[in-house]
Amino acid sequence: MAFSLPNFIGHRGAAGYAPENTLASIHKAACLGTSWVEFDVQLTYDSELVLFHDNSLDRTTNGSGLLADQRLKSLKDLDAGSWFGSDFTGETIPTLTQALGTARELDLGCNVEIKSSFGRERETVRAVARTIVNFPKSPTILVSSFCHETVHMLKYYLPEVRRALIVRKIPANWQSLMKRMQCSSLHVSEESLDQRQVQMVQSTGIKVLAFTINDRKRAEHLFAMGVSSVFTDVPGKIFSPMTMAV
Numbered sequence: 001m002a003f004s005l006p007n008f009i010g011h012r013g014a015a016g017y018a019p020e021n022t023l024a025s026i027h028k029a030a031c032l033g034t035s036w037v038e039f040d041v042q043l044t045y046d047s048e049l050v051l052f053h054d055n056s057l058d059r060t061t062n063g064s065g066l067l068a069d070q071r072l073k074s075l076k077d078l079d080a081g082s083w084f085g086s087d088f089t090g091e092t093i094p095t096l097t098q099a100l101g102t103a104r105e106l107d108l109g110c111n112v113e114i115k116s117s118f119g120r121e122r123e124t125v126r127a128v129a130r131t132i133v134n135f136p137k138s139p140t141i142l143v144s145s146f147c148h149e150t151v152h153m154l155k156y157y158l159p160e161v162r163r164a165l166i167v168r169k170i171p172a173n174w175q176s177l178m179k180r181m182q183c184s185s186l187h188v189s190e191e192s193l194d195q196r197q198v199q200m201v202q203s204t205g206i207k208v209l210a211f212t213i214n215d216r217k218r219a220e221h222l223f224a225m226g227v228s229s230v231f232t233d234v235p236g237k238i239f240s241p242m243t244m245a246v
Contacts, residue, residue, distance in 0.1 A: 005142075005185075005229045008219075008238065009111060010037040011212050012053065016233035019060065019084035021051035022091045023102050030106040032236040036229075037103065038111035041096050043124045048072040049096040049131060053115070059083070061093070068117045096131050100139060109140040113166070116150050125150055129157035144187055151181045164209070170197050178206050185209055185228070190218070195225040202226055214238070 013025025014032060021039050029037045040053040045068060057063035057070070061078040072095070081091025094102075096112070103110045112132075116124040132138060144164035145151050154163045164185040165177060169192035178186065185207040198208050211231035213219045216238040219230050232238055 005109075005207065005209070006035045007223065007229055008034060008036075008235050009209070009229055009231050010034040010235050011231040011233045012039055013037050014233065014235055016214065017236065019081045019088050019091055021053055021060075021094075022080055022088070023094050023098060024081065024088055024091050026099060026102050026108070027106070029235060030108055034108070034235045036109040036111065038113060038231055039099060040113045040115050041128060042067060042115040043117060043120055043127060044072050044075060045069055046071045047123065047127060049124075049127050050075060051094050051096065051099055055117075068120075096128070097135065100131070100135050100141075103139040104137060107139075109142070111142045111144060111164075114143065114145040114147070114150050114154075116145065116147050121147060121149050122153060125153045125157050129154075132158060132161065142185070144185075148177070148181070151183065155182050166211075168192060170201065174201065175204065178204070187211060187231075190222060190230070193222065193225065193227065198226045202228070 010029030012020035014029035018025040018028040026037050039051045041049050042052055044050055052067050055066055057065055057067055060083055061080045063078045075093050080093045081088030114124060114128055132141060142162045143154055144166050146166045151163055151165050162184045164183050164187050166187040168189045170188055186201055187209045190210040190213050193210060201208050207228040209229045210222050210227045213230040213232050214234045219238050222230055
C-alpha cells in the first residue's frame with residue numbers, strides 16, 4: 001500500500017459504532033469504507049502491547065484497576081465489549097499484533113498512537129518497534145504520540161516509519177519540534193485550529209490532521225482551512241471517499 005492519508009481516519013477504529021480499540025471496531029471502520037484507522041497502544045505489566053486508551057480498565061471493560069498492573073493473560077479474560085452494547089459481549093482487548101493482522105487483511109492503513117506509562121517510554125517504543133519491524137507484510141503505518149520523548153525516540157527505533165506529534169494546540173515552537181523529531185504530520189485538537197495556523201504549518205510540508213470531528217459541516221470547514229485529514233468516531237456519518245497523497 002502506497003503511503004497516503006485519506007480525508008477521514010476512523011478514530012479508535014470506528015468508536016461511534018463499536019467498542020473502541022477492538023477488532024470489532026476496526027472491522028466496522030472497514031465496512032463503512034474507511035481506508036485508515038487510528039488506535040491506542042500501551043504496555044501491560046508483562047511488557048505486551050495491547051490496544052487500550054485509558055490508564056484504568058473501569059470505563060471500557062468489566063475489570064478494574066490500572067492496565068499497566070495487569071498481565072496479558074488476565075486482560076484477555078476481560079469483556080471489552082458489553083459496556084458498548086450487548087451485541088459486542090465477549091469482545092476482548094486485542095494485542096498490537098492482532099490489530100496489525102486485521103488491518104492487513106482489510107487493507108487498512110494504521111495510525112498507531114503510543115501511550116507510554118511514565119518511566120516506561122523507552123521500553124514501550126522498543127516494543128512497538130520490534131512488533132512493527134518483525135510483522136510480515138505490515139500494513140502502511142504512521143506512529144504518533146502526545147509524549148515528546150516517545151516521538152523523538154521513534155526517530156531512532158523506527159526511522160523508516162512516518163511519525164507525528166499530537167498536541168492540544170499548535171505550540172509556539174512547533175517548527176523546531178518538527179525539525180528535531182522529523183515528523184511528517186502534526187495532529188491537533190480541532191477546536192484550537194484556525195486557517196492561519198494550518199496554512200503556516202502546511203507551507204513547510206508538514207501535514208495538519210485534526211481530532212476528533214463527528215460533524216460533517218465542521219469537517220468541511222476544517223478542509224476549507226487546509227487541514228489534510230480528520231479523525232472521526234463516525235465515518236459512516238461524515239465519510240467522503242476522497243484521498244489525499246502525502
